[in-house]
Amino acid sequence: MEELSHYINGEHVKGTSGRFADVYNPATGEVQAKVPLATVEELNEAVAKAAEAQRGWGATNPQRRARVMMKFGALINEHMDELAELVSREHGKTLPDGRGDVQRGLEVVEVCMGAPSLLKGEFTDSGGPGIDLYSMRQPLGVVAGITPFNFPAMIPLWKMAPALSCGNAMILKPSERCPSTSLRLAELLKEAGLPDGVLQVVNGDKEVVDAILDNETIQAVGFVGSTPIAQYIYGRAATNGKRAQCFGGAKNHMIIMPDADMDKAADALVGAGFGAAGERCMAISVAVPVGQKTADTLIEKLVPRIEKLKVGPYTAGEDVDYGPVITAQAKNRILGLIDSGVDQGADLVIDGRGFALQGYEDGYFVGPSLFDKVTPEMDIYKEEIFGPVLSQVRTDSYEEALKLTMDNPYGNGTAIYTADGDTARDFANRVNVGMVGINFPIPVPLSYHTFGGWKKSAFGDLNQYGPDAFRFYTKTKTVTARWFSGIKEGGEFNFKAMD
Numbered sequence: 471m472e473e474l475s476h477y478i479n480g481e482h483v484k485g486t487s488g489r490f491a492d493v494y495n496p497a498t499g500e501v502q503a504k505v506p507l508a509t510v511e512e513l514n515e516a517v518a519k520a521a522e523a524q525r526g527w528g529a530t531n532p533q534r535r536a537r538v539m540m541k542f543g544a545l546i547n548e549h550m551d552e553l554a555e556l557v558s559r560e561h562g563k564t565l566p567d568g569r570g571d572v573q574r575g576l577e578v579v580e581v582c583m584g585a586p587s588l589l590k591g592e593f594t595d596s597g598g599p600g601i602d603l604y605s606m607r608q609p610l611g612v613v614a615g616i617t618p619f620n621f622p623a624m625i626p627l628w629k630m631a632p633a634l635s636c637g638n639a640m641i642l643k644p645s646e647r648c649p650s651t652s653l654r655l656a657e658l659l660k661e662a663g664l665p666d667g668v669l670q671v672v673n674g675d676k677e678v679v680d681a682i683l684d685n686e687t688i689q690a691v692g693f694v695g696s697t698p699i700a701q702y703i704y705g706r707a708a709t710n711g712k713r714a715q716c717f718g719g720a721k722n723h724m725i726i727m728p729d730a731d732m733d734k735a736a737d738a739l740v741g742a743g744f745g746a747a748g749e750r751c752m753a754i755s756v757a758v759p760v761g762q763k764t765a766d767t768l769i770e771k772l773v774p775r776i777e778k779l780k781v782g783p784y785t786a787g788e789d790v791d792y793g794p795v796i797t798a799q800a801k802n803r804i805l806g807l808i809d810s811g812v813d814q815g816a817d818l819v820i821d822g823r824g825f826a827l828q829g830y831e832d833g834y835f836v837g838p839s840l841f842d843k844v845t846p847e848m849d850i851y852k853e854e855i856f857g858p859v860l861s862q863v864r865t866d867s868y869e870e871a872l873k874l875t876m877d878n879p880y881g882n883g884t885a886i887y888t889a890d891g892d893t894a895r896d897f898a899n900r901v902n903v904g905m906v907g908i909n910f911p912i913p914v915p916l917s918y919h920t921f922g923g924w925k926k927s928a929f930g931d932l933n934q935y936g937p938d939a940f941r942f943y944t945k946t947k948t949v950t951a952r953w954f955s956g957i958k959e960g961g962e963f964n965f966k967a968m969d
């Protein structure tokens with residue numbers, strides 16, 4: 471049994487707590503590794519060393535830091551297949567999806583290669599006689615990233631690349647379900663020239679997360695995960711005086727107008743609803759057709775597409791559409807929610823509960839499920855299912871569909887399919903959701919924009935990556951400087967108002 475480690479001061483370090491979490495192969499249900507769960511002492515020691523390392527790294531000029539990102543980007547490209555396989559091995563997603571996970575993280579590293587221009591300050595020449603003002607962005611010191619299981623490469627990269635480019639040191643606490651990709655990325659960063667101690671990967675569970683939140687040296691916490699934990703972490707970090715941005719769960723609606731291209735809408739729903747087994751915070755889990763005819767047509771178009779989906783292990787190659795869910799508990803929770811949908815009166819058009827794959831009977835596979843006639847009171851509507859389950863909620867008007875989306879407590883992503891620019895513009899302007907797709911099902915913004923939801927999908931200020939990340943990971947200092955006229959004109963000693 472492989473025993474994983476922490477990555478401290480540029481090397482792998484065994485855990486000392488004697489506590490471990492099992493890392494499963496979700497396709498077979500076997501435990502493939504054990505990951506150590508750090509103690510408070512291990513965390514505090516890693517933070518103290520990070521603080522020492524940060525002093526030199528923060529004083530390194532931004533361009534030299536950016537060169538580390540350039541090499542890091544090149545190494546990620548070189549190791550793309552290896553990293554994608556690491557992702558798929560622990561998460562279960564298909565290899566093309568694993569590559570996508572690495573690629574969307576790499577794109578943030580690419581933006582960080584231009585960090586010096588994003589870190590430039592502001593300057594006011596002659597704010598008063600002989601007086602100049604300038605504002606500069608300085609690193610925070612030691613910051614922490616706490617990440618979820620569902621994007622083992624992308625989200626750690628969204629955290630580490632901007633934080634390090636800004637001159638901070640980072641404590642990264644990856645998901646204990648999928649820790650290996652973060653450990654490998656830390657090795658590649660060392661190879662790219664990052665000084666030892668600037669990125670410390672500390673594995674663990676709630677015990678180490680709480681230690682991060684209470685550690686006085688850590689200045690900021692960037693979290694991604696489920697909403698209850700995001701809200702908890704935001705509260706405790708903020709109470710302890712830390713800067714915090716905590717991104718949570720989602721329930722993403724796609725509105726389908728009667729004038730939409732129904733084939734394209736159905737294709738989009740199948741990809742966005744069932745890709746990665748629905749384990750994406752930007753998955754579309756609710757289809758909201760406008761009009762009964764639109765709803766009937768959509769079901770007609772969805773059924774054959776969903777029935778064709780191929781579910782299997784990533785090792786089966788590129789021919790698989792999606793893999794298993796992450797754990798036995800996740801599978802049982804999803805099956806329980808499907809049961810509740812049936813009990814509460816929704817129409818189960820396609821039932822994924824009985825799915826079995828020969829040779830993988832102990833894997834955590836769930837077949838695709840499609841519900842029609844779902845209503846907002848049902849648990850399958852209220853809960854983030856985080857599985858391969860698509861719910862259709864029928865509406866009679868655009869306003870009703872918009873209201874449904876806006877009344878939902880989550881606000882991560884949403885989409886509208888329509889041929890009418892006026893409706894699309896109205897939707898984009900009025901909807902209270904952070905990321906909007908127009909004839910685009912998973913509107914994850916490109917890396918030079920920013921990523922973040924509204925409502926219960928995010929707590930705190932500023933978004934992830936793009937210009938917001940450079941604001942989050944730096945603090946502004948403003949200097950007002952006066953140079954008296956002296957040698958040039960003779961002394962001037964009276965205190966004068968600016969005029």
Ligand code: NAD
Pocket residue numbers: 616617618619620621643644645646674675676679680694695696697699700717718719720750751854856882923927
């Ligand atoms: P999770 O909340 O269970 O875990 C996230 C992190 O928090 C992990 O590192 C975990 O170790 C830690 N954690 C778990 N329980 C904790 C506790 N009680 N106290 C302190 N720390 C704890 O989330 P997950 O299951 O790994 O990820 C799936 C969730 O993440 C979904 O809800 C999904 O929507 C969300 N997500 C959101 C975004 C976004 O950007 N909004 C992106 C990806 C995933």
